[in-house]
Amino acid sequence: MIKFFRSIRKQLIAEHMTGKYIKYAIGEIILVVIGILIALQINNWNEQRKERLTQHQLIDVLITxxxxxxxxxxxxxxxxxxxxxxxxxxxxxxxxxxKIDTLNLKVLLKYLAEDDWFFDENSPIYATISGSGLWKQLPDSINRQIDDVYRNQFGSIKSAFAKQTEYALNAKLSFLAPKRLLLFDKSTLELLPIVSENDEEFITKIELFKSGVIRLTSKFKTTIPAIDKLIENLELYKEKS
Incomplete structure (x- = not known):
C-alpha cells in the first residue's frame, strides 16, 4: 500500500501537477491521521475492556x-x-x-464451657478492593455499603463474639472448674445433684450466657440482610458497567 501511494506521488511530480500533488498530500495526511485516531480508539476500547474485565473479576471475588x-x-x-x-x-x-430440668443439662454445661468463640472480621479481599482503583470507580453509595458491612457490621459481630467468650470463660472458671464439670464424663444422673446444689448459680450463668447469644443473634439478623443488599447492588453495577 505504501509503495502504491509513493508511485502516485512520483507520477504527479513527474507530470508537474503541483496542485493535484498538494491536494493528494493533504488527503494522504488526513488518511494517516484518521488511521492513527482509529488505532488509538481501538486501543482505548481494548484498555477499557481489560479494565472492565478486571473490575468484574474483583467484584466477583468480593461477592464470593x-x-x-x-x-x-x-x-x-x-x-x-x-x-x-x-x-x-x-x-x-x-x-x-x-428444680433443674435434666432434658438438656449436659448440653447446657457444654455451652457454658465454650470459651473459644471467635470471628475475624479482617478480609484480604476487602483490603485488596479498598486499596485498588476499583474503589474510586464504584459509586459512593456502594462504597459506603461495603465499608458499613466490613467495618461496622463485621466489627460489631467480632465484639459480640469477644463478649460471649468472656461470659463462657467466667462460667468455666467460677462454676464448671471448681465443681469438676469440665470433663463431661459424668452421666446426667451424676450431674443433677451437683448442679442442683448450686441451682441458682447455674441458672444465673445460663441467663448471662443467653444474654450474650441474644446479642450475637441480633447482629446476625441485621448483618445477613445487609450482605444480601450489598451483593444485589454489586450485581446490578456489574450489569450496567
Whole structure:
C-alpha cells in the first residue's frame, strides 16, 4: 500500500501537477491521521475492556467473600437459636418447678464451657478492593455499603463474639472448674445433684450466657440482610458497567 501511494506521488511530480500533488498530500495526511485516531480508539476500547474485565473479576471475588461470610452467619444464627431455645426451656422449668430440668443439662454445661468463640472480621479481599482503583470507580453509595458491612457490621459481630467468650470463660472458671464439670464424663444422673446444689448459680450463668447469644443473634439478623443488599447492588453495577 505504501509503495502504491509513493508511485502516485512520483507520477504527479513527474507530470508537474503541483496542485493535484498538494491536494493528494493533504488527503494522504488526513488518511494517516484518521488511521492513527482509529488505532488509538481501538486501543482505548481494548484498555477499557481489560479494565472492565478486571473490575468484574474483583467484584466477583468480593461477592464470593460476602457469600462465604453470609453462610457462616446463617449457620451461627441457627446454632444460636438452638442455644436460646434450650436455655429458655431450662430457665422456664426452673422458675416453674424450682428444680433443674435434666432434658438438656449436659448440653447446657457444654455451652457454658465454650470459651473459644471467635470471628475475624479482617478480609484480604476487602483490603485488596479498598486499596485498588476499583474503589474510586464504584459509586459512593456502594462504597459506603461495603465499608458499613466490613467495618461496622463485621466489627460489631467480632465484639459480640469477644463478649460471649468472656461470659463462657467466667462460667468455666467460677462454676464448671471448681465443681469438676469440665470433663463431661459424668452421666446426667451424676450431674443433677451437683448442679442442683448450686441451682441458682447455674441458672444465673445460663441467663448471662443467653444474654450474650441474644446479642450475637441480633447482629446476625441485621448483618445477613445487609450482605444480601450489598451483593444485589454489586450485581446490578456489574450489569450496567
Amino acid at each position: 467473600d460476602l457469600e462465604s461470610k453470609k453462610a457462616e452467619f446463617v449457620g451461627d444464627l441457627a446454632f444460636g437459636n438452638t442455644i436460646l431455645k434450650n436455655s429458655k426451656t431450662a430457665i422456664n422449668y426452673w422458675e416453674r418447678h424450682n
